[in-house]
Amino acid sequence: MHPVVRLRSAVCLLGRFPALAGVDLDVHQGEVVLLAGGNGAGKTTLLRVLAGLLPLHSGEASVLGHDLAVDRRTHRRRLALVGHETGCYDDLTVRENLTFFTRAVGRSADDVDAALGALGLGPLADVRHGRLSAGQRRRLAIAVGLARAPDLLLLDEPHAGLDADGREALDDVLRSACDQARTVVLASHELDRVRALADREVTLVSGRSTTAPLKAGVR
């Protein structure tokens, strides 16, 4: 089977700065991969490259079977990126925001309810986004990603701002992703927590990748 993500000597320039300076990465169907690395190592950049938001300067990238040099857009319907911000509208409620982004990929209201439940957002469903606290927003961002039922879920520091409950909920999300053979790439500084769940760890150092297997032979 083709890998879900395949990068070869990927170089990505932000301005003229090589934020990614040669990254190789293979992620296979159903894997949960931890993306580690210091501040400024290039994790966010890598995730945005995978989402098709940033073009490569050189190297190869294919995600979900699409060559990103040719098309950076089509695969987005099957993918969700949870970044630092929710991407939601302040004047819409939690549920309305979720519904908008879920309907956009043709999913139903059930997915919305499931995601609300999974992140413990039920009581906040009718609160406007503008009134949410930082951690509540983070939960909503994850819920939006989840409700779109993506084949590939990209999470950028999803733990930041979550309380203990929220982290439990996130762990559950990751576990059920494993069960549903959904692929996850997750950048985080909560290494210990994520290592317990991830199949594999990839560390970025100054824009380059260094891989090491974590759990031997799970998949």
Next chain:
Amino acid sequence: MHPVVRLRSAVCLLGRFPALAGVDLDVHQGEVVLLAGGNGAGKTTLLRVLAGLLPLHSGEASVLGHDLAVDRRTHRRRLALVGHETGCYDDLTVRENLTFFTRAVGRSADDVDAALGALGLGPLADVRHGRLSAGQRRRLAIAVGLARAPDLLLLDEPHAGLDADGREALDDVLRSACDQARTVVLASHELDRVRALADREVTLVSGRSTTAPLKAGVR
């Protein structure tokens, strides 16, 4: 001696929502206080009340000897609040931003250099803020707070986005705050990490405070 922070049945409304629904808090000179609590408990609101950014609806608040009902502004020169965002200008470099906010309280270039060093921002001093990664921004936000040499340092989830090095640096900042008898109130979900350094823990639950001593009788 007067406590640095003194809150009595503080109620703070955001819109019509009582984000703080009766908080009592005393923080004494030189203490490092951990503010714990779930998402939406009111930690950010509390810190903003202490900074004078939000008015109380009822109850008493005095910070650094100023009654906030009378004056929410004067004490800010002796205080620093590190929030989720840096508050810096994208077109200015790290050093220019630091210098601006440091000169505003009459501190010198030495403070800037010290803060740059403490957070490991030396190599980034001449990079514009708009080009920093999330963790680099968080470091800058802390450095701005530090360079102002405040008597009371308010930190809102300072760990979010920091890598292992950054967290070490932050621990050092907290430790040296102890040494310099600087008072710190810190909201965080990294409970274990902070508990090791804090003198005391205050937990907010749905806008109410429940205090518990942490290290017995240090000060």
Next chain:
Amino acid sequence: MTLLKPAFGRALGWVTLAALVVLALFGLWGAPPDAVQGDAQRLMYLHVPAAWIAYLAFGITALASGLWLWPRTRSMVWDRVAGASAELGVLFTALTLVLGALWGRPVWGVWWAWDARLVTTAVLFFLYVGYLALRQVPTSPEARARRCAIAALIAFVDVPIVHFSVTWWRTLHQQATVFDPSLKANIHGVMAFTLWFGALAFTLLYVYLLDRRYRLAALEEGRDDRELDVAIAERVAGAGTPEARRPSGSVEAPAGVSR
């Protein structure tokens, strides 16, 4: 790094200079003064070629933008050509406007008249001033190239519509009052030669400047692969910072990239 071979570019510079000198000689002394306007009319030898070259420059901008957008011909070369040519176009349009105004003062008694051609020229000027403003906005080179290519085409599509609307505005209601079309009716032989020679000289000037401007843009972007290798080496060694190799500070990814 240049459009022309460096030696050829230098030679072109000298040829252009010579052509401009010859143009000046002809314009000032060779051609006879105009029967009606006297010496003021000599401005024509600059004004008209400037206008023509401005059109040419905007045409080249549109063409290069199209070539950038067309996947098979996509190359940063076209982006730089488009930008350089638009700058020259704005320059020559400004020259047309200024020379026209200078000319209008003695001939019409005013600097400016609300004639259709004048107004379209001014709108054209602002269309591309906006385009240049867009080029100055800091983003990554690729993003800028894409945005600007599309903006150039949008502007170009607009030019004929502006032209029609402005012309109709004048003609549907009343006739143009000041612009005297009979001017060019009986144009003297030497005058015609001078005018055509002016067009040639300005074309040379345009090509020469385009080459220079292109070279400057290429240098500013400084993205030849050798330099990139150095940057990558620095980055991998952990030494490079986003600001270290940035002379102009004009290139930056959009806000939000790293948040």
Next chain:
Amino acid sequence: MNLFQEAALVAGKDLRIEARARVTLQQVLPFGLIVLLLFAFALDPDRGVLRRVAPGLFWVTVLLAALLAISRAYSVESENGAIDALRMSGLDPAGLFLGKAAAVAVELVVLEAVLTGGVVLFFDVGIGSLGPLVLASIAATVGVAATGTLYGVLAAGLRVRETLVPVLLLPVVSPVLLGATRAWEAAIDGAPSDAWPWIGLLSIFAVLYVAVGMLAFGPLLEEA
């Protein structure tokens, strides 16, 4: 979902936000009325002049208010990094364009209706033939909404969005200003035959830029 369902989803979202925040109604509309008044004021309420230049003033005012409406339409997309979310949404860019442009157009129509009242009232203008006037206004509105939405997205991810859109948009829509003004003049004078060529021009502009928008919105939405 097909193209129009996607457009409806987007337009619905934008109009719902407007229904909650009422920015167009409570801020842009009064702005338009004030501008109209100020113009009247600055141009010396020497009645005769004012009445003759009323159509021009009206359309200048509409364009300025449209600048604000478009600014608002994209300020909503800039909060909380929504523009990235839109990019990732999987919605067809053409649908996105149609949806956003439709929402802007709806807001502009309301705006124009009120401002027309303002012109009739302040400037003492009578309307000779309503049909061409309405047609011209609709064509002009579609054109402005389309170009505005297009330039809006071009600047959406940029920090200079607020200032960039006006300077790009105004020269491009200058034909709309001229065409709509002339068409209005003709309609006010009750000379509809003079209005038709202008309505034709406005329609061509509108159709052209709706087409360009549907094609170009996708590439412009991408940040790189």
Next chain:
Amino acid sequence: MNLFQEAALVAGKDLRIEARARVTLQQVLPFGLIVLLLFAFALDPDRGVLRRVAPGLFWVTVLLAALLAISRAYSVESENGAIDALRMSGLDPAGLFLGKAAAVAVELVVLEAVLTGGVVLFFDVGIGSLGPLVLASIAATVGVAATGTLYGVLAAGLRVRETLVPVLLLPVVSPVLLGATRAWEAAIDGAPSDAWPWIGLLSIFAVLYVAVGMLAFGPLLEEA
């Protein structure tokens, strides 16, 4: 630091950002020029009104460009939550006000200088007595910069900043529009004696709003 040092710190910061981003120069200034051109054209220049209404058009244009300049001045303060940082900065609000207003005023002066050239050129306006014209312009600029900075901060923390400032500001500065227009008319006609009362009015307005600004900036900077 004393008040003026603080103001200088703030103004220096704003002007340095402008020197880097060049938004006023590259975007607001062309915007002003194109507005001038389009307005004039839409008002049908052949009818001989243009020259008479030139001062009014000029000042309407300046006000519109000023709206953009102020929008920009506070868009800088809204990124990354800078407004909170300003609140917490410990700078004297009066100093902050003076600094920001000074930076805006400097930008407006450049803008007006260029636009004046545009008016002279496009509208064939000769300037009778330069002194009163310059004085009136300076007084008007200070007034606009002061009120703009004041209303800007009022809206700075709000999401509707972009649309709110124009609708609040325009009515307030309408006396400036009137006064400056009349003063210009007098200056152009070479009747300086007619200009002085208006310059007086503009100066009173300017002084008044600088004073109000120094007092009110603090409370307005605070979020309720």
